[in-house]
Structures are given as structure tokens and as C-alpha cells.
Amino acid sequence: MSRLVVVSNRVPLPSERGAKAGGLAVALADALQPGSLWFGWSGRRSARGGGTTHIQRADSITYATVDLSEADYNSFYVNFANGALWPLLHFRLGLLDFHVEDYAGYRAVNRQFAAALVPLLRPDDLIWVHDYHLIPMAAELRALGVTNRIGFFLHTPFVPPEVFYALPRAPDLLANLCRYDVVGFHTRGYRRAFLDCVAQGLGVHPDSDGRFVWSGRPVRAIIDPVGIDADAFSEQAVKASRGNDARMLRDSLGDKALAIGVDRLDYSKGLSNRFVAIGRFFANYPQHRKQISVLQVAARSREDLGAYQRLRRELDRIVGETNGKYSEFDWTPLRYMTRAVKRDTLAGFFRLARLAIVTPLRDGMNLVAKEYVAAQDPDDPGVLILSRFAGAADELPEALIVNPYDADEIAEAMHHGLSMDLAERRERWRSLHKNVCTNNAHRFCTLFLTHLARADTQPERPSLRAIS
Known part of the structure; x- marks a missing residue:
């Protein structure tokens, strides 16, 4: 052999x-x-x-x-x-x-x-x-x-x-x-x-x-x-959702929902557009203020290049403006971190999240989208918002597919996802999960x-x- x-x-x-x-x-x-x-x-x-x-x-x-x-x-x-x-x-x-x-x-x-x-x-x-x-x-x-x-x-x-x-x-x-x-x-x-x-x-x-x-x-x-290995990631998510990191995140949220984004800090990931869309979401749909927090993990990369240094400064500015405009003393709309987080910890966070926002301007595949689907509770699954320009969109059409350049469309998808009834969430998730399990790593x-x-x-x- x-x-x-x-x-x-x-x-x-x-x-x-x-x-x-x-x-x-x-x-x-x-x-x-x-x-x-x-x-x-x-x-x-x-x-x-x-x-x-x-x-x-x-x-x-x-x-x-x-x-x-x-x-x-x-x-x-x-x-x-x-x-x-x-x-x-x-x-x-x-x-x-x-x-x-x-x-x-x-x-x-x-x-x-x-x-x-x-x-x-x-x-x-x-x-x-x-x-x-x-x-x-x-x-x-x-x-x-x-x-x-x-x-x-x-x-x-x-x-x-x-x-x-x-x-x-x-x-x-x-x-x-x-x-x-x-x-x-x-x-x-x-x-x-x-x-x-x-x-x-x-x-x-x-x-x-x-x-x-x-x-x-x-x-x-x-x-x-x-x-990905969907079954293994699902098991990891169940276990991690009961662990200390997930418990601390859950405690910090109180009774508020969680939306999550996980990317490298890269201009291809559409983070500037996404952050603008999050601000637009809280402006256009004020009923969701103090009801949900967005956690964005964007691990730093390629910091030798000027384009990445400029991107980081731009993201810092938008986060500051968004939180300055919408925060309350007991609520921060956008939590932003540029440190990497362990994969098993993220699995638990994905299971807690009502929304995943995966909106790259271009992406070969994007496994975060597949991991989010695998991590969900079948009885009460969250909603995936996915860029039409990610390779994963070809396989996951039951996600809420958006144009990542359109901040209002992303904001509308966030509102749609949070307003979606349980029956529709389950139906969409079952189709997504089938595809993730079929087109797996093996x-x-x-x-x-x-x-x-x-x-x-x-x-x-x-x-x-x-x-x-």
C-alpha cells in the first residue's frame, strides 16, 4: 500500500x-x-x-x-x-x-x-x-x-x-x-x-x-x-457547552442571546462590512437592543503586511463607534477579541449562539459555517447567515444567504434569523446538517x-x- x-x-x-x-x-x-x-x-x-x-x-x-x-x-x-x-x-x-x-x-x-x-x-x-x-x-x-x-x-x-x-x-x-x-x-x-x-x-x-x-x-x-468530522464536532460542542468557558460566557450574557463570528483577521473575511452591518442592525431594529450581544473572534495574522495593519485600525474604530453609540451600562452590543480561541471552546460557544454571521467577501470554503451547523442542538438550532461568495454557500443553500457587501441585507438577515420560528429553524438545520455530514472530511x-x-x-x- x-x-x-x-x-x-x-x-x-x-x-x-x-x-x-x-x-x-x-x-x-x-x-x-x-x-x-x-x-x-x-x-x-x-x-x-x-x-x-x-x-x-x-x-x-x-x-x-x-x-x-x-x-x-x-x-x-x-x-x-x-x-x-x-x-x-x-x-x-x-x-x-x-x-x-x-x-x-x-x-x-x-x-x-x-x-x-x-x-x-x-x-x-x-x-x-x-x-x-x-x-x-x-x-x-x-x-x-x-x-x-x-x-x-x-x-x-x-x-x-x-x-x-x-x-x-x-x-x-x-x-x-x-x-x-x-x-x-x-x-x-x-x-x-x-x-x-x-x-x-x-x-x-x-x-x-x-x-x-x-x-x-x-x-x-x-x-x-x-x-469536517460533523459527528465528532457535535460531541465536542455538547461537552464544551457544559464546560467552564461556556458557563462563564453564558453567565456574562444573562438572559440575552448570542450571535457569533469567528475568522482570521483578514481583509477577505469582510469584517469591516460585517461590523458596519451590526451597527445598522441595532439602528434599524431597535427591539433587539439589550436582547443580543455579538461576539467576534478575529485572531491576528500576517501583521507584517500593511494591509492587515490598516484593517486592524479600521476595525478598532468601527467597534469603538458602535459600542459608544449603542452600549448601556449593563450591555455591550459588540464584543471583539483578536486572540485565538481553542477549537473545543469555540464548539461550545457555537452551540450557545442563536446566530452565526459568516460573511467573507471571498472564501475558498469556510469551515466555520460547517462547524456551526454541526454544533447545534437539533431540538433548538440556531440560524446560519452565510455569504454568497463563500465556497460553503454552494453546499448550504438553506442558510440565510447574503451579499457581504450589503450591510442592510446582513442586518435584515440578523433580524430574520432572530425572528424565525422554531419549525423553520429545525427544517433549515436538518437540510444543512445532512449536507455537512455527507460532504465530510473523510x-x-x-x-x-x-x-x-x-x-x-x-x-x-x-x-x-x-x-x-
Whole structure:
């Protein structure tokens, strides 16, 4: 049986628990069987950067990491991956900041990662690379003679040609994506955008199953939405709702309801628009004042970038204005914290919340939406408010779907959710829960790895011949 090798920018080391455990670790839990290898950046910066590969083992899984130098961290991670690729893939061309030296650094780090990974590989390993930081990884491995099946999954949106080709060096990156055997996307729309870029930029016309040939190698683009272990998260929510953190939150609310939002502090999450909408909600529907408090958890991230520093100042301003305008001595409308909160604690908070407000301007999937659904009490479920531009909206149409740019629409959805009768809440929740349980983490891993294991690595077949 082939060994699974996962490659990602950051490796969730065995010592990292609680708030540090990210969505990727949760999504891949089923796939990481004993004997698997997880490779990537250690999260550390050192004077010399790469060179030494650090090995840890836990639960029969090997974690292999390399350090980055300060210069590599800045060019690869801060400047190109998050200063150019991230805004591009979230339709924010006005924030795209491209410098050719940063692109060179991005390529160099992918080359370093490939060189460090090759000695750890076995001939029959299945290699699964994750996310936009590592688009060139397959090309670098192929250059070193690796012939294994290599798959790639993009956890962000993908953009249509009109947006994608605004990035200098976009054709190079697209050709690099085509060095993988399987390329996975959350939604039909993201895959269609990728295939449109392939057709327009490379002169290759994929078939109806997303298959095409590039440089003599068959490639397949698939749709494979990421999920969660809904049953496990539900059990966690029940347990956490009876714990100390949930009890303290409940006591602080008194007889008031709770609405919750949980995001990274990122401009793609629509937090400024959401905070304006919360103010609009209390202005337009004064009957809800002192009846509900909104808790927004927005863990700080990427604070090296000016766009994130400006966002934080903007959010501080809006929160101050909203609370200054509507607070009473015994009630605060918007509770805002920028520290990470442990996942099990959040599970308990989700179960207490009458509303979840998930309104990113763009999002690859958004697992918070699925976690909120899984956490609910079937007898008295809360209501999910969800952006139409989150990948999760394709799977969860029974949520209250909103335009995240429309503050009044979000405010109206909050009022609707709080006014919704129990029968409608239950009916919506049952449909949402069915989808969350069906498109779960196990299905995500199984579907991708099945495609990868069956990938055709032989030279071009006539039925897949490229048509110029």
C-alpha cells in the first residue's frame, strides 16, 4: 500500500494543540494513517534557513520540517504568497503587490523544499501538496527526477482569466499547476475558472471531466469540497457547552442571546462590512437592543503586511463607534477579541449562539459555517447567515444567504434569523446538517486520494490529445 506524503507550507507539529490546530490538520486527520509523512516549514526563522531537516514522530506519523531564513520568509511568505497571490486569488487586485525579486524568492523556497523532501521519498509514495504557497512544488520535484503521482489542492478560490492574468508571471504559475497529476478545487466555479485559464493561456481544451494533457502528461482537475468530522464536532460542542468557558460566557450574557463570528483577521473575511452591518442592525431594529450581544473572534495574522495593519485600525474604530453609540451600562452590543480561541471552546460557544454571521467577501470554503451547523442542538438550532461568495454557500443553500457587501441585507438577515420560528429553524438545520455530514472530511480525503491513486501517468493518449 502506498504511503501518503502531505506537503504544506506550515506543518502542524504534534506539540501544537488547541488554538494552533488549523483547518488543514482537522481535514486530513482521516488520511494520515500510521506511516504517513507530513513535510513543510517549521514556522521558525533562522540565520541560515534550510539545510537541516528536523524530524518528529508521534502516533506513528513522521513530521519533517525545515526552517526559513529571514530573507526567504519575507520574499516567499510575506511578499509573494501573501502580498501577491493571496489578494489575486481573492479578487483584490488593488492590494496585489508584485516584485520580481519576491517571485524569485518564492520559486527558490519551493526549490529548497523539493530538495529537502526528495531524500525522504519512496518510489510508490502518493504526494499531496496543499495550497497557493507551493504551486511550483511538482515542477521542482519533477526537475529532480521524481516520477511519483503528485496531487495539489487549492484551499482558496481560483479566479477567471481576466483576473488571473493580471499577475505578472501568471503563465509560469499556471504551467506549474499543470505539472500535477490531479488538481483539486472546492467548487465547480473555481474549477471552471482554472480550466478557462488553461484554455485561454495554454491553448489546451479540457474535456467535460476536467481532463487535459500538458507537456505530454495527463492532468485532471476535480471538484472536492473540504469538510469536517460533523459527528465528532457535535460531541465536542455538547461537552464544551457544559464546560467552564461556556458557563462563564453564558453567565456574562444573562438572559440575552448570542450571535457569533469567528475568522482570521483578514481583509477577505469582510469584517469591516460585517461590523458596519451590526451597527445598522441595532439602528434599524431597535427591539433587539439589550436582547443580543455579538461576539467576534478575529485572531491576528500576517501583521507584517500593511494591509492587515490598516484593517486592524479600521476595525478598532468601527467597534469603538458602535459600542459608544449603542452600549448601556449593563450591555455591550459588540464584543471583539483578536486572540485565538481553542477549537473545543469555540464548539461550545457555537452551540450557545442563536446566530452565526459568516460573511467573507471571498472564501475558498469556510469551515466555520460547517462547524456551526454541526454544533447545534437539533431540538433548538440556531440560524446560519452565510455569504454568497463563500465556497460553503454552494453546499448550504438553506442558510440565510447574503451579499457581504450589503450591510442592510446582513442586518435584515440578523433580524430574520432572530425572528424565525422554531419549525423553520429545525427544517433549515436538518437540510444543512445532512449536507455537512455527507460532504465530510473523510469523503474529502477519500475522493482526492482515489483520483490520485488512479491518475494516468503514462504519455499522452489520443482521447486526451490537446486541441489548439
